[in-house]
Amino acid sequence: KPFFFDNNRSGFLSLLETVRPFSESAVFAMEDTGHYSQNLIAFLVEKDFHTVLINPVTTDSFRKSKLKSTKTDRTDAVLIAQVYAAGLPSRTITKKDLLLKDSKQYARMHHDVKEEENRLKNQLQKELDIVFPEYNSLFKTKYSRPYMDILKEFPSARSLAGTDIRNIRKVVNAPHKGRKVSLSAEDLKNLAKKSIGLDSPSAELNIRFLIQKIEMLQEQLAEIDKKIEELSTELNSPIFSIPGIGAITGVTLLGECQDISKFSNAAKLISYFGMDPYQYQSGIYQSAHGRLSKHGSKYARKSLYQAIMPVIRFEPAFHAYYTKKREEGKSHRCAQGHAVRKLLRVIYHLCTQDIPYQASSLL
Template sequence: MILVGIDIGKNQHTFSIVDMNTGEILSNPSLFNNNQEGFLFLIKKLNMYSKSDLLIGMEDTGHYHFALLKYLLDIRYTVALINPTTTDLTRKLQGGITKNDPLDSLTICDVIGSNQRKKPYRVTKVNRFDLYEQKQLTRHHHNLKEELNTYKNRLQKCIDIVFPEFNSLFRSKYGIVYMNVLKTFASAQKIANSDIRTIRKCFEYDGRGKRITLSADQLKAAAKTSIGIPSVAEEIQIRHLVCQIEMIEEQLSEIDKKIEEFSLQNNSPILSIPGISHFSGTSILAELGNICNYTKASQIIKFAGVAPYHYESSQFTAQHTAITKKGSRYLRKTLYQIILPVINHNTVFTAYYNKKLAEGKGHRCAQGHCIRKLLRIIYHLLSTEQTFDPALLI
């Protein structure tokens, strides 16, 4: 077997070629550019060996390796992806005190040439790229949601200063009238001093939906008696934050439509589980990748980072340990977001959750047990292409 270790960089990569059987360095560390010319230079070197004899290794880090990875997979090379932590630990175990790109490319060869029972790498396939766009969209959705929550919290802080009674006037926050008033006036003082006809315009909008019971006259009366503090700085922030919130909500709407399209194309059996939506289903599928990469359900539980630590030493075995939180944080976040709807919509999960509570487990711990049960079911459905049947869980 001929090993090729590639250390990834932003503008340049470094590769080394090593004979696995003899340990001989067939090609000393060499640089090549992250462009078409550089890729052709690498392929010219690789063409000296049979594709079936080559195993190419690179770290699965950042995004700089995507173009090279897809290029190699498209021309049917076998590529192994390595966790950067594995490379770092291997270098330290070898007593290395120097870190640079040439040495790292040789260390990568050592990692993929390892004869350990559990291989410290995973061989990737072309069809993993089928889910690449879905992963980017669902992760972007998660990130936008976090930004949205940040902006909403900042908005509430500003409202508490200029018009603390404002939220109590509305049944729910962030509706059309709610946002129109903030965008137009931004403080109790501005509302109190404005013409009633101008205020009424904020209550006018086209579209369906139940109209709010609050009137423009009631809003103005509340503003006149408000204890809010006039502040130009807070008013400017409110107007800007409202615009940012509306923009992010529009972006989320666009993303959700595209995610739903992908979900319908996937037609995955996990959508048959009550409580799993198009977004959560697509997020789970995209983060897991090809289910064929896993041989048992415990592997996806480990990948999601929801497996509890096992600590045992001599005659002591820890009875209570936290989850590892390793692997995909986006997958873990999605699982914790959907587990309550799954519990509420399925009697078997409800009974399992209550059973864990009766055993003395806390709410979060019981959720973790339900998530691991859900992942075992997801693995079975994806492996067998079977739809969810709650009767089979009993």
């Protein structure tokens, strides 16, 4: 019969005590409803119990098929048990699934932090256009250590122009990691004196704050990426054997789709990531050039498009395939899409067969 237990360790232990008479054959089934069940799932998997998740859409359809309108915690518990007993689709959760869930979280954190960093950098450029529009012309690479250190100390042309040259030299000539910039304090001050930049104390203050935020995000990103590197080693997936696929891309794709073996074929994996063409047909009308469906994870699609050009660059088989599509008259973006789908077919083959990448298998 349905029963309740507290959402804490003693409650979890009381659950195990209640089902002890059936522990050898017990299956713990629950709906896949966000984060609410994660603690219980981790507890049960750690205890080596057979634990499965059921899509809420499946249980809802089953309820309607039984013509039941009552919905309470007690009736839901019985309904979920009936859904599992009826052999309807469910997904078994393993310790590897928990590891992949962590992978998904780390990968999404990476992409979110990176996106926020880019947003702040765009905001920084906006402020620079107001107070020192000529500043970027002095540097081959934006956001290098000297670039940020100088700007942090002198956030406008006005502040630079009015500063003693000796103080500017201290900042410009300070030791930095990486390649030394070919920039003199004199060049910097002369440019500042000729600048059309406005005198805006609010913009100067905002530039300092933006640099602090960007540097904080970069520290966070370094910590996240270190965790992702460790996860990529622990997962040890064939996906990392593909030339051009790094830790971040590989962990993102594995985390977003969880278990690739749950897909019966590569086409379903392609569709899951929203890389399948959208089909539209009505009467005698049939769309000739359908756009991508783009359902599924935006993080996975972003990683796929970021990864495909390095794959094309480092792997001759993909380079030949991309070139072939371009020669057929496809645009760069369209040819990229074809290459991404080919990459997903390769990933599916490698992961389901658990074999490393070999270029000869594509020929």
